[in-house]
Amino acid sequence: MNLILLSIIKKEFHHILRDPQTLTIIIFMPVMMLFLFGYAITLEMKQIETAIIDEAKSNESRAFIEQLMATDFFRITSADVKSNQIETIFKERKARCALIIPYDFSSALQRNKKVKIQLLVDASDPNAANFINNYVNQLNLKFNLKNNADVFIPFSFEPVMLYNPDLKSYYFFVPGLIAVILLLISALLTSIAIVREKERGTMEQILVSPVSPIQIIIGKTLPYTALGFLDSIIILLFGCLWFGVPLNGPVLLLGFSLILYIITGLSFGLLVSTISKTQQVAMLAALLATILPTIMLSGFIFPVASMPLIFQYLSLIVPATHFLEIIRGIMLKGIGLKELYIQLGYLFILTAFLIALSIKKFSRNLEG
Amino acid sequence: METVKIKNNSHSVIVEALTKKFGGFTAVNNISFRVSGGEIFGFLGANGAGKTTAIRMLCGLLMPTSGQATVAGFDVYTEYEKIKMNIGYMSQKFSLYEDLTVRENIEFYGGVYGLSRKEIREKTDYLMDYLKLWDHADDLTKSLPLGWKQRMALSTALLHDPDIIFLDEPTSGVDPVSRRNFWLLIYELAEQGKTIFVTTHFMDEAEYCHRLSIMRDGLIVELDKPGVLKKKYNAENMQDVFMKIVRGGKGQD
Ligand SMILES: Nc1ncnc2c1ncn2[C@@H]1O[C@H](COP(=O)(O)OP(=O)(O)OP(=O)(O)O)[C@@H](O)[C@H]1O
Ligand SMILES: [Mg+2]
Numbered sequence: 001m002n003l004i005l006l007s008i009i010k011k012e013f014h015h016i017l018r019d020p021q022t023l024t025i026i027i028f029m030p031v032m033m034l035f036l037f038g039y040a041i042t043l044e045m046k047q048i049e050t051a052i053i054d055e056a057k058s059n060e061s062r063a064f065i066e067q068l069m070a071t072d073f074f075r076i077t078s079a080d081v082k083s084n085q086i087e088t089i090f091k092e093r094k095a096r097c098a099l100i101i102p103y104d105f106s107s108a109l110q111r112n113k114k115v116k117i118q119l120l121v122d123a124s125d126p127n128a129a130n131f132i133n134n135y136v137n138q139l140n141l142k143f144n145l146k147n148n149a150d151v152f153i154p155f156s157f158e159p160v161m162l163y164n165p166d167l168k169s170y171y172f173f174v175p176g177l178i179a180v181i182l183l184l185i186s187a188l189l190t191s192i193a194i195v196r197e198k199e200r201g202t203m204e205q206i207l208v209s210p211v212s213p214i215q216i217i218i219g220k221t222l223p224y225t226a227l228g229f230l231d232s233i234i235i236l237l238f239g240c241l242w243f244g245v246p247l248n249g250p251v252l253l254l255g256f257s258l259i260l261y262i263i264t265g266l267s268f269g270l271l272v273s274t275i276s277k278t279q280q281v282a283m284l285a286a287l288l289a290t291i292l293p294t295i296m297l298s299g300f301i302f303p304v305a306s307m308p309l310i311f312q313y314l315s316l317i318v319p320a321t322h323f324l325e326i327i328r329g330i331m332l333k334g335i336g337l338k339e340l341y342i343q344l345g346y347l348f349i350l351t352a353f354l355i356a357l358s359i360k361k362f363s364r365n366l367e368g
Numbered sequence: 369m370e371t372v373k374i375k376n377n378s379h380s381v382i383v384e385a386l387t388k389k390f391g392g393f394t395a396v397n398n399i400s401f402r403v404s405g406g407e408i409f410g411f412l413g414a415n416g417a418g419k420t421t422a423i424r425m426l427c428g429l430l431m432p433t434s435g436q437a438t439v440a441g442f443d444v445y446t447e448y449e450k451i452k453m454n455i456g457y458m459s460q461k462f463s464l465y466e467d468l469t470v471r472e473n474i475e476f477y478g479g480v481y482g483l484s485r486k487e488i489r490e491k492t493d494y495l496m497d498y499l500k501l502w503d504h505a506d507d508l509t510k511s512l513p514l515g516w517k518q519r520m521a522l523s524t525a526l527l528h529d530p531d532i533i534f535l536d537e538p539t540s541g542v543d544p545v546s547r548r549n550f551w552l553l554i555y556e557l558a559e560q561g562k563t564i565f566v567t568t569h570f571m572d573e574a575e576y577c578h579r580l581s582i583m584r585d586g587l588i589v590e591l592d593k594p595g596v597l598k599k600k601y602n603a604e605n606m607q608d609v610f611m612k613i614v615r616g617g618k619g620q621d
Contacts, residue, residue: 007479011468018467201461208427208457209480210449365448366429 004211008219012193016223025188030181030231034238037177048132051078051086051095056105064101073135090122097121097132171246174239175327176300178232179320182258183265183290186228190221190269191282199278204366213364221266228262229255248334257326257344264319264351265290270358294320319354322347380405380532380563381426386435388421395421397586398435403565403579405531408558410577411567414614417583419567420460423534426565427457440532456525460536460567464521466510470501473509474524481528495523515546522553533557535566539573551576571607580606582613589613 016022050068054061068074077095078085089095100118102108108116121132197203206216239245247254268289276282294300297311298320304312315321322343329335329343337344381403388396396418403409411419424430426439428448437444440454464473474495478488496502499519504512512520518538525533535554539547551573554564558578566577574580574594581591590597590613594606603609 003479003485004482007476010479011465011472011476014468014472015465200466201459201463202465204429204459204461205457205463205477206480207429208452208455208459209477210452210482211480365431366424367431 004215005219005222008211008215009222012220012223015193016227022189022192025185026227026231027234029185030235031238033181034174034177034235037173047075048073048097049077049093049095050074051081051089051098052076053081053083053086053098053100054079055083055103056101058106060106060109061101064105068099086120090120095122097136099136171332172328174235174243174245175331176298176324178235178239178258178327179261179298179323180291180294180300181235182228182232182262183268183294183320184287185231186224186262186265187268187272187286187290188283189224189227190266191272191276191286192279193220193224194270194273195276195279195282198273207365213362214359217270217359217362221263221270224266224269225259225262228265229259232258232262245331246334247331249330250336253336253340254327254330257323257330257347260344260347260351261319261323264323264347264354267351267354267358270362271354274358274361274363293318297321299324316346317350319347319350322350378405379403380407380440381409381565382436382438383426384436386422386425386437387433388418388425388430389433394586396425396432399581399583399586399588400435401581401588401591403563405563406558406561408554408564408566408576408578410574410580411565411583412574412580412610413567413583418586419583420536422583423457423536423565423567426451427455427534428452453528454530454532456522456528456530456533458518458521458525458533458535458538460540462514462517462521464509464517464524467508469506469508470496470512470520471505473520474527477524478527483527491527495520499523513546515542515549518542518546519550519553522550526557530562532563533565535564537567537569540569547573571605571610574606574610582610584614 016026052065052068054065065076065079069076078089081089081098083100086098089098098120100120102116102118105117119133119136194203197206236247240247269286272282272285272289276285296302297307297315297318298304299315300320304315304321307315325343326340326347329340379402381401383402384400385398386396386400387394387398399418399422401409411422413419421430425432425444426437428444428451432444439451442448442450442454444451465476468476471492474492475488478491483491496505499516501516501520504516509517509520522533522535522538539550542550547570554566554576558564566573568574577594579591579593580597581588582597583589590609592600597603597609598605601609601612603612
């Protein structure tokens with residue numbers, strides 16, 4: 001019994017170590033995806049294309065503009081624009097926002113009058129528009145404070161961002177990426193490993209032996225569980241050391257949740273393999289079954305709470321939703337079992353259901 | 369070669385009115401036959417005649433649509449797990465792992481059939497001697513010539529010492545010398561009392577079988593000793609017999 005399992009596991013490792021495709025998926029894909037998402041698809045806003053309409057053309061206005069340019073946030077693409085050109089600039093997408101500094105900017109500042117700077121934002125991307133608006137307000141406040149400190153401000157808002165004080169999207173993304181990458185990789189690897197044997201005809205040879213389906217499934221998935229775990233460690237290391245994401249909570253609980261979640265991915269892979277005849281189909285199906293719901297419904301990008309109600313319910317059956325809450329909770333908030341047992345329970349039930357379904361679907365012969 | 373005696377007369381395989389349908393298409397249509405222990409039983413038929421489908425049903429890989437069959441005394445519907453311990457099977461596709469070495473393949477299949485480490489080691493040594501593969505024990509299987517691969521596949525199918533062996537076109541694509549070597553192996557196995565169930569496209573190989581069944585469009589149209597068939601069709605060799613039977617096929621009246 002044990003020797004049978006061992007033989008299958010050993011064989012699987014031989015395949016993995018000799019197959020460049022699998023090795024690439026295991027080693028390079030997570031790192032590549034992490035950097036891709038981490039840098040390119042970041043929600044952090046930087047280098048916003050900005051047009052400046054400086055009607056004042058004074059020392060103060062130039063100082064203000066200089067201060068804007070000093071930040072990483074704005075990149076001035078059109079300086080010295082006439083106010084009637086703004087629409088063209090927005091339409092040609094040369095800028096996403098425009099600042100109009102009024103002609104009385106300097107005199108108003110000197111007379112301690114409230115200075116009004118008009119900000120025009122291209123709101124076709126409302127999130128971005130909102131973000132720009134907030135940022136400029138903050139900047140404005142700073143400038144005001146510096147330039148007329150004697151102005152009495154009765155109170156001011158000072159937003160304090162908890163858990164992610166610098167509003168770094170890495171913090172948000174790296175745990176999310178672990179959720180996406182792990183699920184994808186474990187589903188992809190298992191389904192490919194099984195469908196490849198179907199394609200090559202070796203599955204037929206195994207099915208004709210007295211090995212039980214459970215042994216085949218365990219023997220096939222155990223190696224990939226180990227590799228998936230290795231992958232999660234790689235991603236975590238990169239996340240913590242390169243992107244500086246904290247790991248505040250209990251590591252042991254994190255490890256346990258990771259394994260549970262990898263098993264979820266493997267069951268997806270098993271299910272995919274039962275409906276796929278070729279490796280290409282398996283790959284596509286694994287991608288669709290994991291990436292789409294995980295990215296769209298789990299809160300990876302869009303917060304679950306702001307989804308339409310029906311999607312909020314739907315997100316409950318997406319394993320990544322719960323895993324995301326767990327991993328973000330552990331890493332960023334430093335919370336543990338006491339706060340997360342409900343999410344862990346959900347994840348556990350979903351995983352158990354998927355395993356049961358995939359084992360049931362896994363055929364002991366060539367039919368189905 | 370035709371002088372080899374059938375060693376044992378208990379029936380290894382009993383098939384009654386076995387039928388397999390894929391949807392509306394009948395791949396195997398109501399076939400019946402018995403194979404005795406130690407017999408070399410040949411399955412002939414053009415492409416798509418239903419040979420592989422019939423073998424797969426007997427190996428527990430496909431559920432029959434209707435009819436009865438027992439293999440080694442076990443029912444194919446209910447006792448396929450027991451059947452598996454008693455049969456060796458070489459599928460039509462070469463099904464050893466090309467990316468494993470010769471030794472690793474043997475170890476894997478030995479393990480899968482529940483052999484102990486010691487047994488696996490002994491079997492490996494024995495097979496390496498027997499197949500004269502010592503020089504290539506640690507080469508990847510894909511680097512071997514096809515003839516060797518097929519003999520290796522047969523040997524791994526025999527690791528658990530089964531009584532009944534199903535060989536689905538074991539010699540297709542193999543050169544004549546290797547084919548002859550392969551058939552020497554088959555004869556040796558029959559001598560040991562093992563039942564051989566073999567499909568082939570080669571008519572010279574058909575002559576080596578104790579008995580032959582010829583399939584056409586899912587039906588068994590002839591079943592007898594090669595000598596009897598030749599006499600019946602007044603033919604020089606099996607090639608002629610086969611041509612005469614196949615000409616009776618669909619749309620060739
Ligand atoms: N899983 C399946 N689903 C549908 N049809 C099938 C299936 N397997 C086989 N068939 C069809 O059944 C018929 C018999 O196929 P089978 O493989 O048994 O023939 P064969 O005699 O082994 O042919 P060959 O000499 O080419 O190996 C063929 O027409 C084939 O297309
Ligand atoms: Mg066939």
